[in-house]
Amino acid sequence: MDFAFDARTEELRAKLLAFMDEYVYPAEQVAHEQRARLASPWDTPRVVEELKAEARRQGLWNLFLPDAEHGAGLTNLQYAPLAEITGRSPQLAPTATNCAAPDTGNMEVLAQFADEGQKKQWLEPLLAGEIRSAFAMTEPDVASSDATNITTHIERDGDEYVITGRKWYISGAMNPDCKIFIVMGKTDPEGEDIRRQQSMVLVPRDTPGVTVDRAMQVFGYEDHYHGGHAEVTFDHARVPVSNLIGEEGGGFAIAQARLGPGRIHHCMRLIGMAERAIELMCRRAVSREAFGKPLARQGVIHNWIADARVTVEQLRLLVLKTAWLMDTVGNKGAHTEIQAIKIATPRAVVDIIDRAIQLHGAGGVSQDFPLAELYAGARTLMIADGPDEVHQRSLARREIKKYL
Template sequence: MDFAFDARTEELRQKLLAFMDEHVYPAEAVAHEQRERLASPWDTPVIVEELKAEARRQGLWNLFLPDSEYGAGLTNLQYAPLAEITGRSPQLAPTALNCAAPDTGNMEVLAQFGDERQRKQWLEPLLAGEIRSAFAMTEPEVASSDATNITTLIERASDGTDEYVITGRKWYISGAMNPDCKIFIVMGKTDPGGADIRRQQSMILVPRDTPGVQVKRAMQVYGYEDHSHGGHAEVIFDHARVPVSNLIGEEGGGFAIAQARLGPGRIHHCMRLIGMAERAIELMCRRAVSRTAFGKPLAQQGVVHNWIADARVAVEQLRLLVLKTAWMMDTVGNKGAHAEIQAIKIATPRTVVDIIDKAVQLHGAGGVSQDFPLAELWASARTLKLADGPDEVHQRSLARRELKKYV
């Protein structure tokens, strides 16, 4: 395993670091001010569109997509250090580069499983950053950590029309509050009584303006509504009808598509989480050398030394594990790297939450305020202990994999 940056990665990395310093970090406060003046809190601040235009001009666009026909053609190992950099400003940088979830996963699904018409209608405007999208799987009435539990129905119309009828209730559907969100990828059951519980589900494209689709409310995450990412909505599908041609892949293929989508999504989250941890360490160090308590700088307090040292060790360990996982995904495929993907999904959010928590503690009241990004970083990192499968699900699966060696 060679984790040295190749020439292309290093070129993009230096360009992205400069882009962050010159454009993204200064835009954080501007975006906050502009958002307060918007007619709707879900509208996109002008500064975000300016960042997107500049990123595209510089060639920092669609870096996440390994398919060179649609994206930058980078491997996971090449993309890892770039995604980490964007994680230092998770509310702006991924969106600026058109590398923000859930659009990234949806574009991957359309590129891999969509037909020519679906790619033309939905993938192309997503790649261009002209529209946003949402992925509708999680439901409030069932334990959605087990995707076989979902109850949303995708049924063939009984009136003879060549349509599916979608009925169900979803929540925490990221991006759905954004008025630029034009399309949902919806996971539901086409064969709820089927013998194979992993062949009951299908995925289908549902335009947001379809009659029967109601974006009911924004769901808060630790008190935040996450305007930057277009919120996390509760969405009702009340006999919404779409053409049969909107089905992605085949009936019964939804579970497999979801697994293919979530593998890259999980490692992308972990890449960005490392950037979030680096931002927290930087803020922690700056605070430590600028504040005095009990007669000496915080930087001379022993407990602060411990926090900073432990954080540095933990980040270096996580980065190596993420890079190993990226390398394995590139060399043996997502299935071959399944155990490593589970390991980073368990370790990274847990560890980064702790690092950010120490940074909050060092900032005192400022750490929980809106004057620093730490509280919002903490909420985002803590949520990722649930998103894309809670820790306990991955622990269960990883433990079973280990035990098989001894049975």
């Protein structure tokens, strides 16, 4: 395994680092001020659109998509250090470069499984950053950690599908630019194979019977930059049969194909979040004094910073190994490593950010520093895309199987 950056990665890293310094970090406060003056909190601040235009002009666009026809054509190993950089400003940088979830996963699904008509109608405007999208799988009334539990019905009626169900924490759905939902439901609820009961259909936001009921908070945050997380009702919403993605019964397999890259992308960005926390920790330590000496000379602070650095270096190597395996043996071949990073990265980054908050005192929990929001985002990823315990269960079973 050689994790040295190749020439293209080095070039993109240099451009992206400069873009962050010159445009993204200065825009963080500007976006906050502009959002306070918007007619709706879900509208996009003008500076975000300016960032998108500049990123696209510089070729820092759709970096996540390995499909060279639609994206940048980068491998996972090439994309990893770039996603880490965007993770340092998770509210702005992923959106500015059109590399923000859930659009990334939705674009991957459409690129891999959609027909040409679906790609023309929905993938192309998503790739251009003209619209946003949402992925509707999680439900409030069942344990969605087991995707076979979903109860939303997708019933065929002639040339149409009728969708009935309730979803929640549907990321991006509060954004008025969110024009399309990818909805997972059951087309064959009595089927013998519980992993062939589900299908995915494309449901335009303006379809009669689709209601965005409310925004769901995450640790008190509404996550405006992410497009929010909504509760959505589908009340006999009708779409053409041609809106089916792939084949009937293929929804579970499509979901698994979508979630593998999504999990590693989250972990890549989490490392950037940890790096931002370490930077803030060090700056605070050298600028504040307590009990007659700078915080940087307090022994416990040394331990926090040293432990954080060691942890980040370990996590980065594991993420890079996982990216390399996904590139060389495929997502199935990297299954154990994908689960390992999904378990290890959020919990470790939560601990690093928690120490940074502690070092900042009252400032750490305030809106004057990004740490509280970083903490909420990192902690949520111990649940999102499968809770830790599900991945631990699966990983342990694979290990034990070697000895049976």
